[in-house]
Amino acid sequence: MNRRTFVRTALLGTVSSYLLAACGGGGNPTPTPQAAAPAPSPTPMPMATPTPAPAPTATPTVAPTPTPAPPPTLRFAYLRLGWAGCEAIDELKLLKERGWNIEWSRIDQISALANAYAAGQAEIIDMSAIIAAQMHEKGVEFKIFSAAVGTLGAILVRADLNDISSVPDLRGRKVAGVPGGTTTQDINAMVRKLYNMDLFTDTQFVQASAPPDVANLIINKNVDAVLIWEPTTSRLTESGVAKILVTQQELWKQVSGSPNPQVHVVYLARPDLLEKYPKLAKDIIEAQQTVADMWKKQDEKVIQAFATVTQLPPDIVKVALSRTTPLAGLGKDLQETLLAQWRFNRESGVLLQSDIWLDPEKARKLFWTE
Numbered sequence: 001m002n003r004r005t006f007v008r009t010a011l012l013g014t015v016s017s018y019l020l021a022a023c024g025g026g027g028n029p030t031p032t033p034q035a036a037a038p039a040p041s042p043t044p045m046p047m048a049t050p051t052p053a054p055a056p057t058a059t060p061t062v063a064p065t066p067t068p069a070p071p072p073t074l075r076f077a078y079l080r081l082g083w084a085g086c087e088a089i090d091e092l093k094l095l096k097e098r099g100w101n102i103e104w105s106r107i108d109q110i111s112a113l114a115n116a117y118a119a120g121q122a123e124i125i126d127m128s129a130i131i132a133a134q135m136h137e138k139g140v141e142f143k144i145f146s147a148a149v150g151t152l153g154a155i156l157v158r159a160d161l162n163d164i165s166s167v168p169d170l171r172g173r174k175v176a177g178v179p180g181g182t183t184t185q186d187i188n189a190m191v192r193k194l195y196n197m198d199l200f201t202d203t204q205f206v207q208a209s210a211p212p213d214v215a216n217l218i219i220n221k222n223v224d225a226v227l228i229w230e231p232t233t234s235r236l237t238e239s240g241v242a243k244i245l246v247t248q249q250e251l252w253k254q255v256s257g258s259p260n261p262q263v264h265v266v267y268l269a270r271p272d273l274l275e276k277y278p279k280l281a282k283d284i285i286e287a288q289q290t291v292a293d294m295w296k297k298q299d300e301k302v303i304q305a306f307a308t309v310t311q312l313p314p315d316i317v318k319v320a321l322s323r324t325t326p327l328a329g330l331g332k333d334l335q336e337t338l339l340a341q342w343r344f345n346r347e348s349g350v351l352l353q354s355d356i357w358l359d360p361e362k363a364r365k366l367f368w369t370e
Contacts, residue, residue: 073101075103076125077104077107078113080310081210082126083306088291091305105121110127117142118140124273126265137352145281146285147265147329148328149324155227158241158242159243170203170225174225176214178207189345190252190348211232214227226242231306234320234323260337263334288329303317330367330368343358
């Protein structure tokens, strides 16, 4: 018997049993239960048209404001008696108020400052123009991004000497200076050009390492004359120890025919630093311009700032500020002046040896211009 036949037979048997019971067949009759009355059908409630629930307003996800990274700590070194403007930038915290963290170092010797930069102990420095060129010749990488101050130097003679009234009178005399400084090298180059005389070989030249050494030599009357720069010049003249024979700017005017001041000191920094933080150069130039404006007005804050750094009396500082020309930025005129100075020192001086200084376009690559 297949499955279909089996199911059909079973269903027929069940139906037959129900029919027999309904007809009273079989044993004792089982009362037929009364069927329950059907429950009334509920009256259907009218269907309310569902109002769609308002879509939830999406709250915009606000990305957390990233905490700005703190500015890096940069190392700025400068010559304590260099007279550039960074003394006041340091003391007046003009870079800190622009958001920079600066670790300042004050160094007494030019050679020590140059070596600190070359060794990576400083990333930004002030440096005299001719020594900066010499650093380049030695393979030190940097970019000059601003001038700082015009000519600072002079030849001083002892105030008690009356037999030295011109540069040629220095022949055979004892003359002191810092050979590793722009003042000494630049003045010697101009004296060579104008008087056919070398201050290193045609005098009894005495080498010093820093301005205080030069000052002590003439104060103690160990020498007859010195090559020195501000503010030591004002210290010596105002105290009556020495008098000015000729200034560096007067010599420059004679050899160049230009009334514009030489660029004595520049600011330079590592090229990769200026590339990474282009705002840094702009902020230093702005700070330098602020100092320059205050410098020209003989602002008491600047006078006190220079006095604090140099440890010189404010009245000496005031005289030195009045004798010097602050600069800021690296405009075309300043660039051309620097190029002319380097060329002149290559042609007439004894320090610079590279022919790059004879090619303005090659030398111009040392400048940082955004």
